[in-house]
Amino acid sequence: xxxxxxxxxxxxxxxxxxxxxxxxxxxxxxxxxxxxxxxxxxxxxxxxxxxxxxxxxxxxxxxxxxxxxxxxxxxxxxxxxxxxxxxxxxxxxxxxxxxxxxxxxxxxxxxxxxxxxxxxxxxxxxxxxxxxxxxxxxxxxxxxxxxxxxxxxxxxxxxxxxxxxxxxxxxxxxxxxxxxxxxxxxxxxxxxxxxxxxxxxxxxxxxxxxxxxxxxxxxxxxxxxxxxxxxxxxxxxxxxxxxxxxxxxxxxxxxxxxxxxx
Amino acid sequence: xxxxxxxxxxxxxxxxxxxxxxxxxxxxxxxxxxxxxxxxxxxxxxxxxxxxxxxxxxxxxxxxxxxxxxxxxxxxxxxxxxxxxxxxxxxxxxxxxxxxxxxxxxxxxxxxxxxxxxxxxxxxxxxxxxxxxxxxxxxxxxxxxxxxxxxxxxxxxxxxxxxxxxxxxxxxxxxxxxxxxxxxxxxxxxxxxxxxxxxxxxxxxxxxxxxxxxxxxxxxxxxxxxxxxxxxxxxxxxxxxxxxxxxxxxxxxxxxxxxxxxxxxxxxxxxxxxxxxxxxxxxxxxxxxxxxxx
Numbered sequence: 001x002x003x004x005x006x007x008x009x010x011x012x013x014x015x016x017x018x019x020x021x022x023x024x025x026x027x028x029x030x031x032x033x034x035x036x037x038x039x040x041x042x043x044x045x046x047x048x049x050x051x052x053x054x055x056x057x058x059x060x061x062x063x064x065x066x067x068x069x070x071x072x073x074x075x076x077x078x079x080x081x082x083x084x085x086x087x088x089x090x091x092x093x094x095x096x097x098x099x100x101x102x103x104x105x106x107x108x109x110x111x112x113x114x115x116x117x118x119x120x121x122x123x124x125x126x127x128x129x130x131x132x133x134x135x136x137x138x139x140x141x142x143x144x145x146x147x148x149x150x151x152x153x154x155x156x157x158x159x160x161x162x163x164x165x166x167x168x169x170x171x172x173x174x175x176x177x178x179x180x181x182x183x184x185x186x187x188x189x190x191x192x193x194x195x196x197x198x199x200x201x202x203x204x205x206x207x208x209x210x211x212x213x214x215x216x217x218x219x220x221x222x223x224x225x226x227x228x229x230x231x232x233x234x235x236x237x238x239x240x241x242x243x244x245x246x247x248x249x250x251x252x253x254x255x256x257x258x259x260x261x262x
Numbered sequence: 263x264x265x266x267x268x269x270x271x272x273x274x275x276x277x278x279x280x281x282x283x284x285x286x287x288x289x290x291x292x293x294x295x296x297x298x299x300x301x302x303x304x305x306x307x308x309x310x311x312x313x314x315x316x317x318x319x320x321x322x323x324x325x326x327x328x329x330x331x332x333x334x335x336x337x338x339x340x341x342x343x344x345x346x347x348x349x350x351x352x353x354x355x356x357x358x359x360x361x362x363x364x365x366x367x368x369x370x371x372x373x374x375x376x377x378x379x380x381x382x383x384x385x386x387x388x389x390x391x392x393x394x395x396x397x398x399x400x401x402x403x404x405x406x407x408x409x410x411x412x413x414x415x416x417x418x419x420x421x422x423x424x425x426x427x428x429x430x431x432x433x434x435x436x437x438x439x440x441x442x443x444x445x446x447x448x449x450x451x452x453x454x455x456x457x458x459x460x461x462x463x464x465x466x467x468x469x470x471x472x473x474x475x476x477x478x479x480x481x482x483x484x485x486x487x488x489x490x491x492x493x494x495x496x497x498x499x500x501x502x503x504x505x506x507x508x509x510x511x512x513x514x515x516x517x518x519x520x521x522x523x524x525x526x527x528x529x530x531x532x533x534x535x536x537x538x539x540x541x542x543x544x545x546x547x548x549x550x551x552x553x554x555x556x
Contacts, residue, residue, distance in 0.1 A: 013554055079370045082266050082550040094370055102368040105292060107299060116292075119285040120369050 002092035002171040002202055004054040009083035011047040011072055011227075046072045048227045050086070054203050059195070061214040061235055062207035063242050064224035070207040073224060074098065074174050077205055092202070095121050095170030100157045100178060106150035110141060110160055113149050117164045131167045138193070139163040140186070154181045166193045173197065175206045179213075191216045211239060211247045212255075272545035279374025286375050290382035308390040316342060316394060323480050329413050332405030334482075336398050336518045337412050341479040343391040344513045347441060348506060349470050350384040355449030356456040356463040363556040373545075373552055377449040381442060388438075395517065403427075406519050412482045419488040427519035434516040440530050441513060447534075447541040454544050457555045477506045505533055 047069050054060060054077075062070045075081050076088060078096045103120050104113045114135055118128035136145055139159040144152070152160070158181050165173060173194070182190065194217060198204045206217050214221070214235065221238035223231040231238050240246045248256060279286070298304040319342075320335030327334070355377070359366060362376040399406070408426045415421045456462040483501045501507045508529040515522045 016555075075367070080367060080553050082553075084554075096369065098368045099364075102364045105296070107296070108292075116288060119282070119288060120365075120371060122282075125284050125288075 002056045003089075004052065004077055004091070004172065004203070005087075005089040006050050006052040006076070006083070007087045007089075009047065009050045009052075009076060009086035009088050010045065011076055011081050012084040013044045013046055014041040015044055016041055046227055047076060047083075050076070050083075050229055052222065052229065052232070054205070056203060057198060058203040058220065059198050059218045060203070060205045061218035061221040061238075062205060062224060063209075063214070063221055063239065064230075068224040069227040070224050071098070071176055072227075073222075074176055074205060074207055077172070078174050090172070092171030093122060094172045094174065095165040095168065096174040096176075097161050097165055097179060098174070098176045100154070100161050104149055104157070107148055109147060110145040110149055110152065114145070114160065114164055117161070118168060121165070121168055121170065123168055127168075135160075135163040135167050138167070138189070155183065155186075158182045159186060162190050162193075166190070166197055169197070169200070171202045173202060173204045175204070175208075177208045177210075187213070187216065211243070214239065215247060215251070215255075266550045267547055269542070269546055272542055272549055275372040275545060275549055276374045279372040279378055282372065282375050282378075285371070286378040287382055289375075289379045290386060293379070293383045294386055305386075305390055308387050309393045312339075312343065312346075312391045313394045313397070316398070319480060327413055327481070327485075329482075330405065330410070332402045333410045333412055333518075336402050336406055337482065337514075337520075338480060339398055340395060340514050340517050341510060343388065343395060344441075344510050344517075345474065345477070345479050346391065347384055347388045347445070348509055349474070350387070351381065351441075351445035351448045352452060352466050353463070353470060354380050354384065355445070356452040356466050358449050358453035359457045359552055359556055360453075360460075360463070366553050366556050373453075373549055374446075374450065377446060377453060380449050380453075381445045384445065385442065412484050412520075413488065415488050420490075422484045422487045424520045430522060431516045431519065433522065434513055437513040437516060440527075440534065441509060444509070444530070444534055444537060447537040451537070451541040451544050454548050454552060457552055458548070473506060476500065477504055477510060479510065483507070483511075505529065508533075 050073065062073065064070050072081065074096065075098075076083065077090070078094050079088075079090050080096075082088065103117060105116070111132065114132065115125055115128045118131070119125065132145075136142060139156075139162075141156060141159060141163075144156070149157070149160075158179050162179060162182075179190075194204060204217065206214065208214050218235050220233065221235045221242075222229055223238050223242050231241055236246065236248060294305050298307055301307065303310065316335065316339035320331065320338045323329075323338060324331045324334040358376050358380045359373070362379075365371070366373075366376070406427045409423050410426060411421065411423055413422075452462065452466070478501060486501065502525075508526045511520075511523070512526040512530050514520065515526070
């Protein structure tokens with residue numbers, strides 16, 4: 001059963017300045033007694049007291065201002081950061097799409113990058129080779145996959161990254177903003193695939209500033225502010241509280257119908 | 263707190279890392295390819311630069327020490343090849359996590375994957391250098407296959423003979439395995455400590471040339487034996503107390519038919535056990551901190 005349980009989780013970053021991040025203080029500091037400075041390293045509490053319970057089928061949007069802790073929360077959910085206080089329990093195979101440049105080599109072909117990305121997500125080379133055709137078709141990149149990645153536009157990179165994560169049947173899909181760089185037609189296609197994926201077995205957490213993308217992909221939301229959860233609940237409620245207006249009011253009738261809102 | 267620091271998770275990290283063989287071997291090859299991208303000879307430059315260094319230094323130092331080129335050049339070359347692997351594990355190992363910062367922060371993967379990437383990359387470089395060894399072996403096989411002295415004893419000196427190449431050369435295989443096993447803990451432990459204290463990599467680099475000249479690589483420990491016999495003294499300080507000497511000798515001796523000693527196996531064995539013990543403690547306590555520190 002795929003699930004994520006966070007229990008009063010904190011993420012505290014120690015900030016080592018140039019001096020404290022060296023042995024100098026430790027070694028030299030022994031001589032001459034304490035000058036009375038606080039030797040403790042200053043800490044940034046990036047996330048505080050996060051209690052969150054996600055389970056199979058959840059499609060959660062993360063909203064909040066810059067620096068509110070959305071990306072850090074995503075990394076906590078991915079297991080990249082383990083909480084400094086509190087606890088986290090992540091059950092399921094995680095596939096994050098955070099920074100599109102990371103783990104990709106611009107000098108090698110899109111095809112090779114697909115393989116590497118897959119290896120990082122716990123697949124074997126052979127498993128990825130089987131999926132290549134499917135990814136090529138989905139991303140519509142075709143022969144471009146033979147080209148080095150540096151020749152790709154941002155949108156093409158997003159397509160590639162989404163193609164990989166959606167092809168490997170991940171159980172926990174974590175998307176950071178940045179995937180908005182694709183055109184509407186592809187977003188439509190990606191949406192179907194993502195929703196289908198979550199329905200089969202999994203959960204999705206998506207951080208974004210774009211209402212339309214959130215509405216497309218998510219059903220519930222978490223509003224982050226100052227490293228804490230300010231509100232969590234159904235998407236419409238949270239976004240209405242966050243933006244101060246109902247996002248569905250301004251939605252074109254056609255979109256509303258497709259999403260099943262009235 | 264209890265779950266973050268646990269032996270089970272430290273061991274699981276190493277186990278999962280080993281299982282991701284395709285990932286780290288791919289990343290290591292990618293490192294090599296990236297370094298030599300668009301050069302005509304590509305990774306053969308590794309072989310070539312080792313070859314040039316070996317010939318140059320071999321010619322010079324054999325004259326300086328009045329040694330036979332046929333045995334001294336292989337001695338120096340193999341010492342160099344082994345040393346490059348060992349010092350690589352220390353200098354590149356210390357920077358393992360620092361260099362992989364972006365990946366560590368963006369993709370959840372066992373930490374040991376990055377350590378294995380570094381050790382495997384160094385193993386690939388070692389394999390490239392073995393080409394030089396193979397060529398030298400072909401050229402100087404006759405010199406190496408009979409008993410020889412690396413440095414000819416002067417009248418009044420103790421004579422120090424080596425048995426020459428024999429079937430005992432197969433011990434080079436387990437010896438290299440020991441170097442890899444130790445390289446893995448060095449990379450993990452030095453990597454973790456260096457991520458927290460950024461002076462450590464600098465310190466290691468600063469000491470590396472001193473360590474190179476202190477360890478018998480361009481010179482031979484035989485000189486000490488010839489001058490002082492088995493009388494322990496400052497000789498012991500320079501060689502026996504230098505752990506790197508034992509690692510170099512462990513692999514170099516069988517490769518060129520030098521006298522092998524179980525002492526090296528014993529010392530290396532103890533270091534392996536102690537090193538891995540320390541590393542497991544570090545992994546248990548600080549594994550989850552590395553992503554915060556990088």
